[in-house]
Amino acid sequence: MKLKLDQLPDALRKGIAPVYLVSGDEPLQLGEAVDAIREAARAKGYASRELFYVDSGFEWGQLLEAAESYSLFGDLRILDLRLPGKPDKAGADALVRYAERIPEDAVLIVSLPKLTGDEQKKSRWFQALEPKGVFIQVWPLEGPQLIAWLDRRMGARNMLADRSGLALLAARVEGNLLAAAQEVEKLHILCGSGRIEDEMIRKAVADSARYDVYDLSEAALQGQLVRSNRILAALRAEGIAAAVALWALARDLRVVASVQAAVADGSTPDAAFSRLRIWDSRKAGMVKALQRLDREQVRQSLLACSRSDRIIKGQDTGEAWDALLDVCMTMAGRGPASRRLREDIA
Template identity: 45%
Template sequence: MQLRPEQLESHLEKTLAPVYLLSGEEPLQLMEAADAVRAAARSKGVEDREVFNVDKGFDWEQLSVAAESLSLFARQRLLELRLPTGKPGPQGSKVLQAYARRPAEDTVLLIEAGRLDANDRKTAWCKALESVGVLVQVWPLDLPGTQAWMQRRMRRHGLQPTAEAVRLLAERVEGNLLAAAQEIDKLVLLSGPGPVDADGVLSAVADSARFGVFDLVDAALAGETARAVRVLQGLRDEGVEDVLVLWALAREIRALHRMAEQVEAGKSVQQVLAGVRPQRRQPVVRQALRRQGAHGLGRLLSGCARVDRAIKGRHPGNPWDELLDLTLNLAGAHVVPDLSPPTGTP
């Protein structure tokens, strides 16, 4: 039987198979899948655990002997076989096929393998193990997959994230699930269980910083050029990620663009500003709308796309220089000072 990683937990709540074969290249999901099998085994009375690491000189008879022997201290056992290459070789293949034909009584065999491709799945040993147990293959996640994974994990931790909050976190970690898990743990620690929106994510990220991305946005909206430059430099010095700064600016510019289009369509500025929260931000938003029309804000959105390409290495510009350009244009300035370190700075 084959299961997806997200199906393993519900499976283990119902039963415990004699064999689990875990394979893939995504370390966190593999580690947590193995931990889930171990935890399920312990909950069902498995106390004895023996680990085998398959290296160049590994003697496969060790596994055969362990499978045939009974534990002196515990009736139920967990045998762990770590197979990093995913290829047991001729002798290993024979031993694993023999085990699959007659799994050891009161024993769970957990195999942690490397990547298994389509040809590996067709081998006799792999098919034999899958016929009596469970195969879980873990693949690196794309952005939508990362977002789905993060949403499930956040909900398990008691968080109720908005789609925007999930997108922001997913873009920050770029498929690194270890980093994603750390960010989620940080959110739980700082804010506790409950609703989480993009503002909450940004606040948590900037919690230890002297400057925050909201300070940058408000300074730019108010046309406070010098302060906006100082805050941007502070964010850079304090190690705030460029993708977070872009997220905050781009989100504000998109909102301004929608409001400017509404004004040009005939709505009064006061009507448009009525939806701005908190209300104390309405004056700076009004200033920004007065400076930038829908056309100008459309150009700023194109600037956001350019910064995004620079961050991803698809544009030759320096991301922080591009962010400075974007900030100054949002603030209504025309001169772009250089934020690059002085010559000779390491």
């Protein structure tokens, strides 16, 4: 059974399933989901816990041995399996065997990075385990979802903030829920319960946003100029090489150009994405870029990348990070940025 993360508390109140699969790349939400399952299981009498962390030398027989043995004192058990990625063949075989003979005195919690739709459909271990219990996919939070999450988080501490304050907090901690949770705790310590004014948030919350070059490319593909400029500034401050940022922009632009060429030859975008082996998580931004940009705009964007590359290598005059902003501007259909426009964007 597949559940959304916000459906988990109600499901746990109704009873404990024999298997939980929790998948995702957002560590705070994934960890808290697993914690909630363990706490609910303990409340139902699952008193003992065995932790299995899969590394290169892990013996899958340990899990099967634990499943087939019974506690000396008849305790109900939690089998907590931590996977750093998809299980290998031995792991897949072991999980299929586990699904065939699920112990009556144990609940299995499997946590691992995000599983794509194809991995869910084609992985025999997943197909064996998922019908026996609950599957939860954890997704990163952005925009209104992040603001709603912050509102609930603050509400749990009896704090109330206006939407403008929540938006300010969201902008400060973008991409880092661990930092967001810490900032909410800090606000509670500094300000206590009750109404939290925007100025209180502005003074108390540090700028905890964390970006990488993939965030930059995603923002540029979607034509988000202000966000692109903010990410460029953050990457520069963190000491990221301009060449690395350029690589991410140029890589995704070449993919968009390839998809445009394939569509012009009669293919569909989905077929082109499949042939180019583009992950589902990267498709959304590229689809928006395909909708916004024609082939000439993509060509101009690649020419801007070429100029940026020459500047980074010292073969042309200019400032590297200004040239990267010009790439983002061109991807947004605006052309190279003037000094005044750069100041307006900032």
